[in-house]
Amino acid sequence: MDFLSIENLSKSFDGVTALRQVGLEVKSGKIHALIGPNGAGKTTLFNILSGILKPTQGRIRFKGQQIDALRPDRITSLGIGRTFQNIRLFKSLTVLENVMVGRHCRTRTGLARTFFSLPFKKLEEEINIRDMANELLRFVSLFDKKESKAASLPYGSQRRLEIARALAAEPLLLLLDEPTAGMDTRETEDLAALITKIRDQGVTILLIEHDMHLVMGISDVVTVLNFGRKIAEGHPREIQSSPEVIEAYLGAQE
Numbered sequence: 001m002d003f004l005s006i007e008n009l010s011k012s013f014d015g016v017t018a019l020r021q022v023g024l025e026v027k028s029g030k031i032h033a034l035i036g037p038n039g040a041g042k043t044t045l046f047n048i049l050s051g052i053l054k055p056t057q058g059r060i061r062f063k064g065q066q067i068d069a070l071r072p073d074r075i076t077s078l079g080i081g082r083t084f085q086n087i088r089l090f091k092s093l094t095v096l097e098n099v100m101v102g103r104h105c106r107t108r109t110g111l112a113r114t115f116f117s118l119p120f121k122k123l124e125e126e127i128n129i130r131d132m133a134n135e136l137l138r139f140v141s142l143f144d145k146k147e148s149k150a151a152s153l154p155y156g157s158q159r160r161l162e163i164a165r166a167l168a169a170e171p172l173l174l175l176l177d178e179p180t181a182g183m184d185t186r187e188t189e190d191l192a193a194l195i196t197k198i199r200d201q202g203v204t205i206l207l208i209e210h211d212m213h214l215v216m217g218i219s220d221v222v223t224v225l226n227f228g229r230k231i232a233e234g235h236p237r238e239i240q241s242s243p244e245v246i247e248a249y250l251g252a253q254e
């Protein structure tokens with residue numbers, strides 16, 4: 001059974017066609033990069049995959065199930081997690097609380113219950129969530145900061161916190177939208193190692209990223225979008241030498 005299969009996907013906004021008949025297969029256990037110039041349609045594809053937007057046309061199957069008409073929370077519980085190009089954290093909650101919130105789509109305890117009174121029988125579940133959140137914070141090297149408010153973290157750390165929060169829902173597929181945006185070289189290198197570590201834990205990665213050094217260094221497959229169309233796909237080496245890809249990027253810089 002295919003892991004993730006996207007067929008003939010199109011999306012139009014009033015007057016703007018963001019995606020044109022895109023087909024994409026993501027294989028389980030891979031780091032699959034999605035690149036392309038600004039406005040190519042990358043984030044729109046993520047918004048459709050995660051159920052925030054509905055496609056104008058096309059079909060998406062995840063582990064054999066059609067998901068393109070499902071609500072975002074349902075898609076999360078099926079095993080697709082994501083981070084956002086514009087960081088979306090609960091800024092006034094602590095680092096630990098932000099990760100705990102990410103867990104709640106998997107448990108019966110609603111979000112509101114966490115921060116108010118808990119019935120006794122829910123307490124055990126709550127303690128497990130806390131343990132798991134602590135473990136995830138160690139995994140992304142933010143354990144020391146767990147009591148800090150999310151808003152007080154430097155930008156690069158906020159991006160790692162978003163990843164921990166997404167992992168709390170135990171995704172099988174993790175969508176990362178420009179995870180190194182705003183990071184320095186050192187933070188970017190650490191993030192490359194973290195993404196690889198996540199993949200090695202069995203989580204498939206679909207990665208939107210503008211840092212070509214990172215993309216070419218860690219990806220198994222690269223898909224290139226330009227003006228909403230898929231223009232190339234293959235191993236990083238093939239992509240780097242593809243005339244269409246070079247043209248798309250050079251054109252975009254003019």
Ligand SMILES: Nc1ncnc2c1ncn2[C@@H]1O[C@H](COP(=O)(O)OP(=O)(O)OP(=O)(O)O)[C@@H](O)[C@H]1O
Nearest residue numbers: 013016017018037038039040041042043044045085
């Ligand atoms: N909600 C929306 N309403 C109207 N137009 C939109 C919406 N979302 C995206 N678009 C348009 O669709 C096109 C693709 O945008 P998208 O954000 O998917 O590009 P991107 O590849 O993620 O670009 P970037 O690298 O700059 O993040 C753009 O022309 C954008 O203006």
Ligand SMILES: [Mg+2]
Nearest residue numbers: 042043044085
């Ligand atoms: Mg984008």
